Amino acid sequence: MSSEIFINSNQREIRVALMENNLLVELFIEHNAHKGIVGNIYKGKVTKILPGMQVAFVDIGLEKAGFLYVGDIDVIDMLGLEDTVEPPPLAEEDKDHPFEGKPGRPNHDVKIQDILQEGQEIMVQVAKNPLGTKGARITNYITLPGRHLVYMPTINHISVSRRIEDENEKERLKQLVSEVGNEGEGYIVRTAGQDAERSDFEADVSFLHRLWENLKKKSEGISAPHLVYEDLNLIFRSIRDLFTNDTERLVIDSKTDFNKCLEFCSSYMPHLSNKIELYKDPMPIFDHYGVELDINRALGRTIWLKSGGCIIIDQTEALVAIDVNTGKFVGHSDPEDTILKTNLEALKEVVYQLRLRNIGGIIIVDFIDMANEESKEIVSNVLKQALKSDRSRTRILKISELGLVEMTRKRVRESLVQTLCDPCDYCEGKGYIKSPSTVCYEIIREIQRRGTDNISNKKLEIKVHPIIYDMLFEEDSGLLEEMEKQNNLEITFNVNPKLHREKYYIESS
Numbered sequence: 376m377s378s379e380i381f382i383n384s385n386q387r388e389i390r391v392a393l394m395e396n397n398l399l400v401e402l403f404i405e406h407n408a409h410k411g412i413v414g415n416i417y418k419g420k421v422t423k424i425l426p427g428m429q430v431a432f433v434d435i436g437l438e439k440a441g442f443l444y445v446g447d448i449d450v451i452d453m454l455g456l457e458d459t460v461e462p463p464p465l466a467e468e469d470k471d472h473p474f475e476g477k478p479g480r481p482n483h484d485v486k487i488q489d490i491l492q493e494g495q496e497i498m499v500q501v502a503k504n505p506l507g508t509k510g511a512r513i514t515n516y517i518t519l520p521g522r523h524l525v526y527m528p529t530i531n532h533i534s535v536s537r538r539i540e541d542e543n544e545k546e547r548l549k550q551l552v553s554e555v556g557n558e559g560e561g562y563i564v565r566t567a568g569q570d571a572e573r574s575d576f577e578a579d580v581s582f583l584h585r586l587w588e589n590l591k592k593k594s595e596g597i598s599a600p601h602l603v604y605e606d607l608n609l610i611f612r613s614i615r616d617l618f619t620n621d622t623e624r625l626v627i628d629s630k631t632d633f634n635k636c637l638e639f640c641s642s643y644m645p646h647l648s649n650k651i652e653l654y655k656d657p658m659p660i661f662d663h664y665g666v667e668l669d670i671n672r673a674l675g676r677t678i679w680l681k682s683g684g685c686i687i688i689d690q691t692e693a694l695v696a697i698d699v700n701t702g703k704f705v706g707h708s709d710p711e712d713t714i715l716k717t718n719l720e721a722l723k724e725v726v727y728q729l730r731l732r733n734i735g736g737i738i739i740v741d742f743i744d745m746a747n748e749e750s751k752e753i754v755s756n757v758l759k760q761a762l763k764s765d766r767s768r769t770r771i772l773k774i775s776e777l778g779l780v781e782m783t784r785k786r787v788r789e790s791l792v793q794t795l796c797d798p799c800d801y802c803e804g805k806g807y808i809k810s811p812s813t814v815c816y817e818i819i820r821e822i823q824r825r826g827t828d829n830i831s832n833k834k835l836e837i838k839v840h841p842i843i844y845d846m847l848f849e850e851d852s853g854l855l856e857e858m859e860k861q862n863n864l865e866i867t868f869n870v871n872p873k874l875h876r877e878k879y880y881i882e883s884s
Contacts, residue, residue, distance in 0.1 A: 382610060670795075
């Protein structure tokens with residue numbers, strides 16, 4: 376599938392849009408003040424070991440310590456064991472970006488307390504950015520990505536990206552890499568390595584070997600915690616990771632970065648230089664190509680389908696719930712056919728939104744109930760097929776009797792909403808606030824409680840929002856007068872528009 380890459384770059388941020396068939400499918404954002412750290416290599420210091428969970432916390436110089444699982448520790452290198460212990464297996468989906476995978480299960484019986492000790496210094500690589508209250512996930516298996524392959528200096532393993540499906544080509548690539556690489560070290564041929572020649576791999580291997588030797592020398596001369604290697608910025612990572620043979624062009628609106636891209640490509644990928652263009656139009660690049668509209672649409676809760684149906688996306692702390700509704704679509708035949716058509720249209724939009732919004736973790740899709748088992752099978756098969764275009768690993772369970780699909784999607788970085796938005800200051804992220812009538816009833820109940828105090832000539836000053844004040848006197852003024860007489864109260868109000876609508880203060884005097 377042909378693609379295009381549009382890059383909006385300025386002093387504050389870099390935004391990269393990956394387009395397929397003139398449609399935004401992935402958006403990457405890097406703020407210069409808050410750069411992502413996935414792929415960075417640190418010399419860290421072990422601060423705490425939890426034998427019960429078989430994890431260790433490592434200080435790498437960030438606000439929160441990194442999280443290191445026992446399965447992500449190279450026991451061969453750390454303990455000097457014989458090379459008979461296999462590293463944690465990489466999922467096929469992770470072979471293009473192995474440092475983005477989940478921690479592997481340990482293929483050994485060595486306990487973390489026998490490998491590490493508190494205060495020990497260790498070289499680690501960030502596998503996942505800090506998210507929310509969690510620190511960065513780190514690994515001791517170092518991976519250095521090049522253009523055509525990924526170099527794993529501590530792993531004796533050669534494999535090929537799952538996106539290269541031709542078995543003969545896979546065997547050719549494995550043989551080629553085994554010849555140009557060092558014996559006993561690991562290499563993964565990336566998707567961009569398909570149809571590559573021996574000279575392409577030799578250039579990558581030579582560069583990556585020199586890089587690793589320099590990193591080892593640098594780490595020996597510094598004390599932890601310290602940054603040893605910083606991955607490329609978003610622009611160069613996009614060229615390295617997204618710029619494939621199917622990419623028609625890369626368009627960038629910064630002349631300075633345009634020249635840097637040409638220089639980068641002339642050194643590493645000269646055949647791509649003629650596909651890089653400088654955007655010169657006065658209209659912002661994302662406006663010109665319609666990207667801004669797609670971004671704004673991706674932040675909405677409801678997405679309308681062409682048929683008149685819709686999907687509603689709700690993101691919570693634990694999972695993401697997606698509800699499919701027929702909406703305005705009533706169909707022209709039997710109800711089962713209408714439901715099937717809506718579900719099929721909705722699932723394509725669901726897959727697209729998952730990728731665009733970079734939604735990860737546990738996902739529940741509530742399709743419209745289908746009575747026919749054949750319809751359920753069709754929806755399930757089409758969903759699995761549609762997810763093949765997603766670069767992130769997904770796992771799907773069968774449609775339940777309630778019409779629910781449970782699935783997981785690998786979460787490496789923050790979702791688009793988490794990147795671009797903050798929780799609402801007014802509702803504190805709940806998505807709702809108490810109604811004015813509810814707040815009024817609370818105030819009345821509190822006045823009743825204060826009226827039971829055995830104090831004569833009680834004065835109450837109540838501070839409220841204007842909306843609450845209006846409702847109290849429109850609907851409950853008679854009740855307030857009666858409460859004043861019965862409880863010997865004197866009630867005055869202080870209206871403050873700066874107060875939160877849910878908040879009120881009652882002061883006695």
